[in-house]
Structures are given as C-alpha cells and as structure tokens.
Amino acid sequence: MPRTTKNSPRQDVHTVAKLAKVSIATVSRVINHKPSVDPAIADRVWKAIKKLNYHPNYGARAMVSGRSHMLGLLVSRITNPFFPELIEGFEQIASINGFEIMISAVGQQPGYGQEAVRRMLSRNVEGAAIMTHGMSAADLEEFKIYGTPLVFIDAAPAPDLGSVVQLDYENGIRDAVQHLAVLGHRRIWFISGPLDRCSSTLRQQAFIKAMEEIGVLNAAAQCIAGDHTLEGAIRAADILFQKAPTAVICSNDLTAVSVLRKAAEKKLQVPSQLSVIGFDDIDLAKFVSPPLTTVSVDRYRLAQAAFHSLMQRLADPQTLPPLQLLPVRLVVRQSTSYAPSAAQELPPL
Amino acid sequence: MPRTTKNSPRQDVHTVAKLAKVSIATVSRVINHKPSVDPAIADRVWKAIKKLNYHPNYGARAMVSGRSHMLGLLVSRITNPFFPELIEGFEQIASINGFEIMISAVGQQPGYGQEAVRRMLSRNVEGAAIMTHGMSAADLEEFKIYGTPLVFIDAAPAPDLGSVVQLDYENGIRDAVQHLAVLGHRRIWFISGPLDRCSSTLRQQAFIKAMEEIGVLNAAAQCIAGDHTLEGAIRAADILFQKAPTAVICSNDLTAVSVLRKAAEKKLQVPSQLSVIGFDDIDLAKFVSPPLTTVSVDRYRLAQAAFHSLMQRLADPQTLPPLQLLPVRLVVRQSTSYAPSAAQELPPL
DNA sequence: ATGAAAGCGCTAACAG
DNA sequence: CTGTTAGCGCTTTCAT
Numbered sequence: 001m002p003r004t005t006k007n008s009p010r011q012d013v014h015t016v017a018k019l020a021k022v023s024i025a026t027v028s029r030v031i032n033h034k035p036s037v038d039p040a041i042a043d044r045v046w047k048a049i050k051k052l053n054y055h056p057n058y059g060a061r062a063m064v065s066g067r068s069h070m071l072g073l074l075v076s077r078i079t080n081p082f083f084p085e086l087i088e089g090f091e092q093i094a095s096i097n098g099f100e101i102m103i104s105a106v107g108q109q110p111g112y113g114q115e116a117v118r119r120m121l122s123r124n125v126e127g128a129a130i131m132t133h134g135m136s137a138a139d140l141e142e143f144k145i146y147g148t149p150l151v152f153i154d155a156a157p158a159p160d161l162g163s164v165v166q167l168d169y170e171n172g173i174r175d176a177v178q179h180l181a182v183l184g185h186r187r188i189w190f191i192s193g194p195l196d197r198c199s200s201t202l203r204q205q206a207f208i209k210a211m212e213e214i215g216v217l218n219a220a221a222q223c224i225a226g227d228h229t230l231e232g233a234i235r236a237a238d239i240l241f242q243k244a245p246t247a248v249i250c251s252n253d254l255t256a257v258s259v260l261r262k263a264a265e266k267k268l269q270v271p272s273q274l275s276v277i278g279f280d281d282i283d284l285a286k287f288v289s290p291p292l293t294t295v296s297v298d299r300y301r302l303a304q305a306a307f308h309s310l311m312q313r314l315a316d317p318q319t320l321p322p323l324q325l326l327p328v329r330l331v332v333r334q335s336t337s338y339a340p341s342a343a344q345e346l347p348p349l
Numbered sequence: 350m351p352r353t354t355k356n357s358p359r360q361d362v363h364t365v366a367k368l369a370k371v372s373i374a375t376v377s378r379v380i381n382h383k384p385s386v387d388p389a390i391a392d393r394v395w396k397a398i399k400k401l402n403y404h405p406n407y408g409a410r411a412m413v414s415g416r417s418h419m420l421g422l423l424v425s426r427i428t429n430p431f432f433p434e435l436i437e438g439f440e441q442i443a444s445i446n447g448f449e450i451m452i453s454a455v456g457q458q459p460g461y462g463q464e465a466v467r468r469m470l471s472r473n474v475e476g477a478a479i480m481t482h483g484m485s486a487a488d489l490e491e492f493k494i495y496g497t498p499l500v501f502i503d504a505a506p507a508p509d510l511g512s513v514v515q516l517d518y519e520n521g522i523r524d525a526v527q528h529l530a531v532l533g534h535r536r537i538w539f540i541s542g543p544l545d546r547c548s549s550t551l552r553q554q555a556f557i558k559a560m561e562e563i564g565v566l567n568a569a570a571q572c573i574a575g576d577h578t579l580e581g582a583i584r585a586a587d588i589l590f591q592k593a594p595t596a597v598i599c600s601n602d603l604t605a606v607s608v609l610r611k612a613a614e615k616k617l618q619v620p621s622q623l624s625v626i627g628f629d630d631i632d633l634a635k636f637v638s639p640p641l642t643t644v645s646v647d648r649y650r651l652a653q654a655a656f657h658s659l660m661q662r663l664a665d666p667q668t669l670p671p672l673q674l675l676p677v678r679l680v681v682r683q684s685t686s687y688a689p690s691a692a693q694e695l696p697p698l
Numbered sequence: 699a700t701g702a703a704a705g706c707g708c709t710a711a712c713a714g
Numbered sequence: 715c716t717g718t719t720a721g722c723g724c725t726t727t728c729a730t
Contacts, residue, residue, distance in 0.1 A: 010495065012723055023701045028725055036699060053494060058471045059408045059417065060723035063706045068408065083433045088426060088454045095453065095465075100472060102449055105437045116444075122407045123449060145402060146359065230636040261638045264613070284633070287579040289610045361707055372717045377709055385715060409707035412722045 011054040019048040031056055058100075062124060069099050071310065072120040072128030074135055077107035081254070081282040082299050086131055086153070089303030097311070099126075106134045113139035121146065127310040129153065130162070133197050137161060149313035151306045155198035163309045163321045165302060169199070172295040172328035173206035174213070176249050176277045179293070179330055181214040184339035185247040185275060188216070191236045191259070193228040193251040200228070203251050203279065226255050233258030241266060246274065246339040253278035253285050253294055260288055260335070271337040281331055290334035297328050360403040368397040380405055407449075417473035418448050420659065423465060425481030426456035430603070430631040431648050435480055435502070438652030446660070448475075455483045462488035470495060476659040478502065479511070482546050486510060498662035500655045504547035512658045514651065514673045518548070521644040521677035522555035523562070525598050525626045528642070528679055530563040533688035534596040534624060537565070540585045540608070542577040542600040549577070552600045552628065575604050582607030590615060595623065595688040602627035602634050602643055609637055609684070620686040630680055639683035646677050 013024040020027065022041060029037050030045040037045075048054075062068040071094055075083060087103065094101050102123055104116035113135045120128060121142060127149040130140075137158040143150055150162025180188050190207045193200030204223055211219030222243075226236040233255035240248060241262065250256035256278030263270050270276055270290055278285060281296035305326055312321055362373040369376065371390060378386050379394040386394075397403075411417040420443055424432060436452065443450050451472055453465035462484045469477060470491060476498040479489075486507040492499055499511025529537050539556040542549030553572055560568030571592075575585040582604035589597060590611065599605040605627030612619050619625055619639055627634060630645035654675055661670055 013725095014723085024724080025701060025703095025726080026699090029700085032725085038699060041699085053491070055467060055471045057412075057473065057723050059411050059473055060706090061725075062408050063406075063412065063708090063723085064725045066706075077437060087436070087452070091452055091454050092456075095468065100451055100468065103436070103440055103452055104444065105440050107441075118404060119444065119449065122404045124406065124408055142402070230632065234636075257633075258636060261636065264638060283579065284606075287583075287607060287610065289613060359707095362709095363707085373708080374710085374717060374719095375715090378716085381709085387715065390716085406707050409722085410709070412707085412724090413709045415722075 010057075011052045012057070015052055016045065016048045016054050019052060020045045068124035068126055070123055070125045071099050071101050071307075072116075072125040073101045073103045074113075074116060074128060074130045074132055075103065075105050076132030076134050077105050081252075081280060082131075082297075082302075085299035086303050089300040090129060090307055093304045093307045097307075106132055106139075114142070117142050121148070127151070127314055129306045129310060130156075131306075133199075147317065149310055149317065151309040151313070153302060153306055160320065163313060163324070165305045165309055165324045165326065166202075167199075167297055167302070168325045168327050169202045170206040170209070172279065172297075172330065173203055173249065174210040175330040176279075176295055177207065177210035177214060179332065179336065180247045180249070180275060180277070180339075183247075183275065183337060186214075186216060186339075187243075187245050188219075188222065188247045188249060189240055189243060189245040190219070190223045191226040191233065191240065191248060191250045191255050192223055193226060193255075195225060200251055207249060226251060228252045228254060230254050230258045234262060237262035241268070247276070247336070248274065249277045249279075251279055253280040253282045253292060256292055256294065256335075257284065257288055260290075260292070271335050273340055275336040275339070277330075277336060285331075286333070288335075293333045293336040294331055295328050296331045298326070302326055359406075360401040361406070364401055365394065365397045365403050368401060369394045411473060417475055419472055419474045420448050420450050420656075421465075421469040421474040421477030422450045422452045423462075423477060423479045423481055423484055424452065424454050425483050426454050430601075430629060431480075431646075431651075434648035435652050438649040439478060439656055442653045442656045446656075455481055455488075463491070466491050470497070476500070476663055478655045478659060479505075480655075482548075496666065498659055498666065500658045500662070502651065502655055509669065512662060512670045512673070514654045514658055514675065515551075516548075516646055516651070517674045517676050518551045519555040519558070521628065521646075521679065522552055522598065523559040524679040525628075525644055526556065526559035526563060528681065528685065529596045529598070529624060529626070529688075532596075532624065532686060535563075535565060535688075536592075536594050537568075537571065537596045537598060538589055538592060538594040539568070539572045540575040540582065540589065540597060540599045540604050541572055542575060542604075544574060549600060556598060575600060577601045577603060579603050579607050583611060586611035590617070596625070596685070597623065598626045598628075600628055602629040602631045602641060605641055605643065605684075606633065606637055609639075609641070620684050622689055624685040624688070626679075626685060634680075635682070642682045642685040643680055644677050645680045647675070651675055 013027045017024045017027045027045055030042045091101050106113045106116050129151050131153045152162055152164045154166055156164050192204045195201055208219045224236045224239050226232050237259045256276050259276055263274055268274055278292045278294035281294045285292040285294050305324055309321055362376045366373045366376045376394055379391045440450050455462045455465050478500045480502045501511055501513045503515055505513050541553045544550055557568045573585045573588050575581050586608045605625050608625055612623055617623055627641045627643035630643045634641040634643050658670055
C-alpha cells in the first residue's frame, strides 16, 4: 500500500507533556497562561508545542470548561446590501475576542428558523445575534429556555427576548427632511420599505414626524409603499411621478437607485427638477449619476455594537441593556439641490 | 436574591436514559437512528427527549467520533457581489448535509490567513473552502500538514493543495464576443479586472482567444486594465472613450455599470453607439439603464460544487478530483445591438 | 510549583 | 436487542 504522504496525526497534551517532560496539567497551565508556572518549564513546554505543531482542541476544552466560545449569527436570505459588512464586522470583532461564529441563513421555508436554533444549541453557542426579521418569538423559544443571550439588530419579535441595537432612524430621516427643507422643498414624498418590517415603519414614522416639524401636517399622505428592492421601487417610482414632487426620500438606497433610473427615462433632471435622498449609503451610492445624497449607516459599527451587547449579557446575564441607538449621518452628494421655484413654494415662516 | 426565571439546565444522555428507563447506550442508538432498537423502546426514548427538551451535544459527539462536522469557509474582505450568495449557498447545502460552517474573512493584515487556519484547525474542521485570493500557499501549510481537504474557488495558490472549482470563463467570454461579432462589431474592447488575480487573467485571455477566433488578431492591444471596482472602472472608461470602440466587454458587472454611467455623461447612446457587456449578472444588472447584457454566473451552484468537491475528498482522501468547470450563460438584455455602420465594419468573411 | 485523578457528554467496542 | 465500560482531549480540584 504505497501511502507515502503520511499526514502527521493531530497531537494532544500528552504528547506535548512527554516531550517537555512534564505532566499534562502543566501543559494545560502553560497554554492557558496561568501565572503559577516556572518560566523555564513554560519555555520547555512552548518549545515542545512549536515542535509538535500542537493546537489545543477547542472542542475538548469547551466540554470541560462549559464555554464553547461560539456565537450564533442568524441572517436573512434576502439580498441585503448590509449582509456582507454586517457578517464581516461581526466575525472580525468576534475573532479578536476569541469567539467563533456559526452562521445560519434562515429563509422562506417555515420551521427552518427553529431548525437553525436547534443546531446552534447543539453546538453550544453562548449567545446569538439575530440580523433578520425572519425569526419569530416561537422560533426563538428554545434559546429562551436555555437562557441564551440574544441581541437583535433593529427589532425583537417580542420584548425581553434580548437586547436590541437599532439605527437612529429618527435623526437620520430628520436630517434628510431638514436638508431638503432648507433647500426650499415642501412637496417632499417618501417611498417606504415593506411596512411589515419594523425598520421600515420606523423610517416612515420618522419621516412623518420630521415633516410635521417643518410644518407639513399631512405627510402620511405623501408616503408611497415600496419594498426595498430595485424592482418594487420601479413600481413605486411610477406612482411617485404622477404626484409632481420636488423631492423624494427613499427608505433605502436601492429604492433611490431605481428612482434615479426612472427619472432619467422620463428625462427628469436630478437634482434640478427632482431631489433624491437615499438611506444606507451602499457602495453604489457614490457611483450612480448623479452621486446620491443619502443617510450613511456604519454597518461595521452596528455589528460591533451587537457583539458588545452580547458580551455584556454574557458577563452579566441578569441585566438587559436598554435599546441602543446607533448614530447615522447625512452625506450630501449631488442628487439634491434647491427646489424649482423655491420662492413660491416656501410658506411664510 | 429574586431569581425567578430559572433556566432549565442543559440535559444529557443520562437524564434521558433515566426518564426512559434505558441505558445511555440505547439513548445514543436512538438519537443516531441505529436500526437495532426496539421500536417501542425507541418511542419511549424519543418521548423523553422531547419532554426534557434534550439536544445532543455535538462537541462531545465530535470528540469521540473524531468527526466535527465543521467546515471552514475562507472569504475575502473585498466587497464582492458574489460574497453573500456564495456563503448562503454553501451554508445551505452544508446544513442540509449535517455540516456546520465556520467563516473567516481574511483581509489585508498579513499573517491573518495563518491565524484563521489555526483557529479552524483548533475547531477541528474536516475541510475548508477557500473563496478568496488572499491565501498564500504558506498560509495554508498547516492544512496541508494535517491533510485537511481543501477546495478552491477559481484557483489554488499552488497545485495539489486541493481541488479547484472554476467558472467556464472561456465559453462565457466567447459567447459574449460572438454575440457582438454577429451584431457586426469588430472594434471590441475589453476592460479587465486586476491582473494579479487568476480569475481576471483567465477572462482577459479568453477575450483575446475569442477575438482571434473572429479574426481579430491584435486583441491584446484592445484590453484596458480595470480592477473590478466601480471606481477603477471610471478611470478605465475614460481611456476607453478615447478609443472610439463600438462595443466593450467588461470583466465584471460593476465595471460595466461604471461604463454605462460614463457613457451617459458623455451623451453616448447605449446600445446604438456603444454596446456593453458585463460579467457576473449581479442583481443590479437588470436595473441599470439600459438593462445590461451580461454573462450570468450561478453563484449558488458554484457554492454547491465546492461543497460536493469537499465531500468527495472526505469520502476518498486519496483522490484529487480534476478541475471542475462550471457553465455560465450569456443573458442578452438591452445594452447590446448592431454596430453603428455595421456594413463598413464587417471584414470580408 | 507541579502531578494525579476525576470527569465534561458522548460513541463504540464488547458482553450478555 | 440492550447494558457496561472505556476512553475522546482537555481543565480542574486536590494533594504533594
């Protein structure tokens, strides 16, 4: 049997102990940087570890210590511009802190959410971050039973299920509205996301409130339902253009991109005839024409905030941190400018 | 200490065994669906499992069985339209087959690749899929030592490191070239990706070859260096427009999007004055204006192919499957049409 | 400061 | 068909 490439077998503490002429307990102490080890001996052990190319077996460690250093990450299947950066951010901050993440994309199939939860429980996750709206309270029931700390991005399906990290939609949308107001706009419309989703309704509510603040009281009538997709936004844009708006705020950038495209088709100049504002600041926002004025969201910070919230719960399981609001920031590019005939539009202030 | 919410502790085989009045071995057999269990007893065990809300501890199972059912997934930090679907596809097919995935985004920091490999080894991954160009052969050395099966998407940094799953760039690009040729184009340019990346050079080579096939022999001179980003493509487009092309093939869709934008700025009509073809078929491709003709890639299938390749290696570690080429497909939308003055352009065939 | 021994929760022989 | 027993690789008392 010509088996030339003999793979070195996985080494364990015993092999290391033997080579370093110490007990396995000492090896363990060295690996875990316990102070109570003679430096000379520790050195011998490290040398043996290097020589043998030994890696501690985290599974075994998790079993005895009761800590898996695994975190669950539940994301949605929806094509979401946040997705990559959210995962990346979470993964990075987690790995820096010695945690591993286990991802599960919960999709359309009902019951898959529970399935994902069970799998995570079987892997002993110490906590989980829920970055999707596809998880019901029922799906998360088992996490609750075991007291697994949970953190939700945007909104929890039920109170007390876990901590929540949310974007500061209210200030973000207000900034957008006021930016337009200063430019003389009053006939500002809003294209929302899917209204069965908390993050969408929050943005729409923020819009209505901000409009009231600038003296427009019927703003609810100036909301058109979109669904945060390029496709849905095309339909919403068709409705929009019948309304003769001077400006439109879109619940996300994808929507704004479609509005821009429709406007180009209709030979409507942006921003001189129509100002457009997006939300998210996806990569593409800088590269559409004209470059999109939008409310910028730091996905990376969002992921970090979620991670830290989880760490806090792990350290102190009794205390549920309050809703955390992450700042957003209006980035003015070239899709917004003065309202056409600003003078007439302006109500007496 | 008012601690009313007592979390039920994690149950183990012993508790289940006691409740079902059987031995732990029987519980194990039931969980693992061994045929040799009396149905009545199995039923009793399942009831106990349900009642206690028991989940097997995969960590413990992995330890004794030597199989972690964990797979590593190494991705790049680069914002890549493939990223989400690749991960999603891999995660889904893996979970269906009882595997979990551990993700690591290896980025710019040197040495982080090795770090990621060590972490995966410590978690006993049974195999790993490398979906990034950021891993050198040196980074992957430890995987090699332990004989961990590896699969590369696009290209391996060294031969024999693992199996490779690649897109059929050659046929994809040829289809694009021939589509344009049929429409009467000969002055076809190519905007490449970063040429230090295998997937980019393969596309460019495929372009040159396909051009030769239609009788254009100096096609190498009709290649402009891009970098697969929106930004880099803007620069490449500036060069392109000095060349008076009738058509351009872009190494990826992002590049094509920027070309489209630049063309619009220059009041150049697409497709009547310039035909544009992309590569990837990202979501956005349908929604730019005009909708982009592009070579469509099924990211989902790519992920599945990678997974299956890994499974095959796991089943038969001795055999390295040959390079697997995944078909791609030209999707004709509205960014391509007849060359302006096609008659004159056409060489005598 | 170090070692011996007891398990973490599970599966896999081996008996019966 | 079912139970008993021996570990998987590690951390952790408890002695020394």
